[in-house]
Amino acid sequence: MKMKNWKKTLAAVMSLVMTAGCLSSCGTKQTSGSGEEVTLTFLNCWQGSELPSGVDSEHNPVADVIAEKTGVRIKYLACTTSEIERLNLAFATNDIPDIINAPFQGAHNSHTIAIKKAASEGLLTPLNDLIEEYGPNLKDAWSTLDKDFLENDFEPENFEGEHYFFPTGVAATEADVSNNAYNVYARKDILEALGVAPESVNSSEKLYELMKKIKAGNFKDINGQDVIVSGTWHGGWTYEPFYNSYVSQRDMFSSFKHENGEIKLYQNTERYKDQILFMRKIISEGLFDLECQKQTSAIAVEKMATGKVAIVGGHYTKLKQELTGTLYATNPEMEYLPLGPIMNLDGEPYSQGQVRRKGAFGGVVMIGGNTKYPEKAMQFINFMNSEEGMLLNRYGIEGVHYTMVDGKPRLTPEWQEKYEKDPNSLKKEGIGLYGVIRLNNYISAYGESTYGVDPNEDKAYIRAKEASPLLLVDDVYSLNYVAMKYEKYDDILTLMQTGDGGLMQRAMYAATEEEALDLIEQSRDVYERGGIKEFEAWMTEHQNDGQE
Amino acid sequence: MRKRGAPTAQATVAKSEFRKTLVKIDRYRSLYFFLMLAAAWYIVFKYIPLYGITLAFKDFSYADGIFGSDWVGFKYFKTFITNPEFWNMVLNTVKISVLKLCFGFPAGVIFALMLNEITHSASKRVMQTISYLPHFVSWVVIVSIMNKFLSPYGGFINEIRGSFGYEPVFFMGEPGWFYPLVLISQIYKEVGWSSIIYLSAISGVDQELYEAARVDGAGHMRCIWSITIPCILPTIVLQFLLSVGNLMHAGFDQIYLMSNAANSHLSNVLDVYGIEVGIKGGKFSLATAVGLFQSVISFILVISANAISKRVSEISLW
Structure with a gap:
């Protein structure tokens, strides 16, 4: 009997503990005994934002400083699925984190549509009054945006003068505009063996000739296996630089293109056809990785880290990030060198278009409409956007993680070494975790692109930027925004999202050029049946709308 | 009175x-x-969520939810049906599911019959366990294994081909290999699991029937043909009727993972379209309309198949 009572008591205690545990994890906010400190959830809605093991976003040296200054602790939520799925999940279930950083490329981009819809339906907290009272550092948050981006996406008419999100990753000065140097990169040892200077490969056709030489050269990877002549990282990212010679940069900020005075859907232009035919040629001749369009990130990294792919499309930052500790350490002779610059259709060096200071990543920060502590959320965001907060987020705590050297913050030798051995070591300290900062000022304020690297002294990076320069543009009024005024825009949007059932992509894998051309025609028929011709005619008529 | x-x-x-x-x-x-x-x-997972069907007739608003959103009638059905790719998607979906029904469905029955013929009980159990295992492995893993095995760059199958002097083949990208690979992987993953119900039906067959047949000189094949199959026929028919209900579903995970640019004309199916446009494009109403369209057709198919079965074989679901 006694035993039974003891069991009952134990069961009751356990139930209480479990109930208390469940209740405490329900909801996202807790207040401490003093009632001053709150915990807010922060969704970093970018794929690959998972924290490395051993990182505690709520309790680390930087989190302690933030809590002391603002009374806010941040519970970090990563995005483990695609960004749009995560956003739709949050909005549709009304389970919206307190603070979110998410992609926002503008116009008909799916993230932009979802976020604007959420804002107009009251699921996001209006920012004007909060900024007025608690956010002085965000007062000019929209000042750098281009007119089209600003008036259509950040301040559309139905927001009635209110703001619901502000841009992040905006270059603080022109020096901070990041250039990842998108290009095609080839293994140095192969180029040397073939006697090909990387600068001499300045057109897609010359790239094709180089590919054929590599195929005939019987080159090997570090395991002695045959190389794949060319390829990409995960999911086909990115084969676009391969056909840079068939790209015009006149209208790079829009899905709709100028051709002979008319505005056309990109797929309906001659240059798009040429791009497809170029890809078909290299695929059919065994010069391009057949699997790369569907391969995972892990497979892609495995291939690059073993030097399996002789020519890779992508950017310098990715190569450096993935290969510094692997291929470049074991086989430095296999370093990937940028080719070109490859000349574009207009006879100029192909360059990445970038609207001046708009922000390279196109992300926005917003405060969820259900948050119990909008003021606290704004106080936290405001602090992180102060000079002190930005320095804390980038370098940690003075005297602990960094010291001032000639007026610039530099990691202490101890932390620099730790960082080089394990790039996640700084995250464990809370450095770089809280991505709510509007300005990217790493180069202009601190003189470093990454820790310990002065971009003006990184020769490989300088060469990569020369081969893929940035084209800074002002006063663009994208045709994407003109299109939004079309009466049946919603139908066109659905048509573009559904696409042609993959016909155009399939043309790349066609056995013959005739078959490819036939597939391209079929694809164009699909768009025509969807009403694209009427839309193109309307666009041609209204192409100058919005331009000043 | x-x-x-x-x-x-x-x-x-x-x-x-x-x-x-x-x-x-x-x-x-x-x-x-x-x-x-x-x-x-x-009730919780199948009946209560049925209220969500109304979403197909509404313009979904995050703030108003499913109940509060405005009615728009058949707007999204019209959008879906007038999609230029509509018939291609329907055709692809039906082709894949008919193939699965023709090859995958009998595979379970045949496998159960084969397992039943193993007399050594330990071997039988091992075989059963091995055949069930793939059912519990996700399609992501299965397709990753296929990618590795069939890779043109050092994949097992192409290595063997190479040793005989043949050129490597990109099996996962060759349109001609799409249907065979869909079927092989489907059968590999589900044959063991689908055989369970037939095995249990076989175990219920009266053993005296076999003994009597053997006395009359019937061999193994004659016993299977004249006793086992007729005895488990009601189970087979019931399973078949239920499978007919899946004719408008090609299976999202498998097809999505196996699709690529080269086989997109075959792998563009309704299940994938619903997810792509609905979840990724945020058009929940359109995705629900696609789902409802599939379900209504499936419902009609099951009812019709059941009526035919009732008339022809007197076996029916109800």
């Missing part, structure tokens, strides 16, 4: 029947408990 309020004879009988039922339920309460769990699962 019967007194007002007095129970009729019918009512008394009904009452006693009801009491008997209650007594029976009480006697088999543990079984009813298990039934309740299944019923609860169906």
Whole structure:
């Protein structure tokens, strides 16, 4: 009997503990005994934002400083699925984190549509009054945006003068505009063996000739296996630089293109056809990785880290990030060198278009409409956007993680070494975790692109930027925004999202050029049946709308 | 003349029947408990969410939710049906599911018959376990294994081909290999699991029938053909009728993972379209319309197949 009572008591205690545990994890906010400190959830809605093991976003040296200054602790939520799925999940279930950083490329981009819809339906907290009272550092948050981006996406008419999100990753000065140097990169040892200077490969056709030489050269990877002549990282990212010679940069900020005075859907232009035919040629001749369009990130990294792919499309930052500790350490002779610059259709060096200071990543920060502590959320965001907060987020705590050297913050030798051995070591300290900062000022304020690297002294990076320069543009009024005024825009949007059932992509894998051309025609028929011709005619008529 | 309020004879009988039922339920309460769990699962996960169907006829608003959003009638059905790729998607979906029905469905029956012929019980158990295992492995893993095995760059199959002097083949990208690979992977993953129900039906066959047949000189094949198959036929027909309901579903995970640019004309199916446009494009109403379209057609197919079966073989679901 006694035993039974003891069991009952134990069961009751356990139930209480479990109930208390469940209740405490329900909801996202807790207040401490003093009632001053709150915990807010922060969704970093970018794929690959998972924290490395051993990182505690709520309790680390930087989190302690933030809590002391603002009374806010941040519970970090990563995005483990695609960004749009995560956003739709949050909005549709009304389970919206307190603070979110998410992609926002503008116009008909799916993230932009979802976020604007959420804002107009009251699921996001209006920012004007909060900024007025608690956010002085965000007062000019929209000042750098281009007119089209600003008036259509950040301040559309139905927001009635209110703001619901502000841009992040905006270059603080022109020096901070990041250039990842998108290009095609080839293994140095192969180029040397073939006697090909990387600068001499300045057109897609010359790239094709180089590919054929590599195929005939019987080159090997570090395991002695045959190389794949060319390829990409995960999911086909990115084969676009391969056909840079068939790209015009006149209208790079829009899905709709100028051709002979008319505005056309990109797929309906001659240059798009040429791009497809170029890809078909290299695929059919065994010069391009057949699997790369569907391969995972892990497979892609495995291939690059073993030097399996002789020519890779992508950017310098990715190569450096993935290969510094692997291929470049074991086989430095296999370093990937940028080719070109490859000349574009207009006879100029192909360059990445970038609207001046708009922000390279196109992300926005917003405060969820259900948050119990909008003021606290704004106080936290405001602090992180102060000079002190930005320095804390980038370098940690003075005297602990960094010291001032000639007026610039530099990691202490101890932390620099730790960082080089394990790039996640700084995250464990809370450095770089809280991505709510509007300005990217790493180069202009601190003189470093990454820790310990002065971009003006990184020769490989300088060469990569020369081969893929940035084209800074002002006063663009994208045709994407003109299109939004079309009466049946919603139908066109659905048509573009559904696409042609993959016909155009399939043309790349066609056995013959005739078959490819036939597939391209079929694809164009699909768009025509969807009403694209009427839309193109309307666009041609209204192409100058919005331009000043 | 019967007194007002007095129970009729019918009512008394009904009452006693009801009491008997209650007594029976009480006697088999543990079984009813298990039934309740299944019923609860169906109610919570299958019936309650049915209210979401209304979303197909509404313009979904995050703030107003499913109930509060505005009615738009058949707008999204029209959008879906007038999509230039509509017929291609329907055709692709039906082709894949018919192939699965023609090859995948009999595979379970044949495998069960084969397993039944293994007399060594330990070997039989090992075989069963091995065949069930792939069912519990996700399609992501299965397709990753296929990618590795069939890779043109050092994949196992192409290495073997290479050793005989053949050129490597990009199996996962060759349109000609798409249907065979869909079927092979489907059968590999599900054949063991789908054979369970037939094995249990076979175990219920009266052993005396086999003994009598053997006395009459029947061999293994004759026993299978004349005893086992006729005895499990009702189970086979019922399973077939239920499978017909899946004709408008090609299976999202498998097809999505196996699709690529080279085979997109074959792999563009309704299931994938619903997810791509609905979840990724945020058009929940359109995705629901696609789902409802699939379900209504499936429902009609099951009803028709059941009616035909009832008329022809007297076996039916209800």
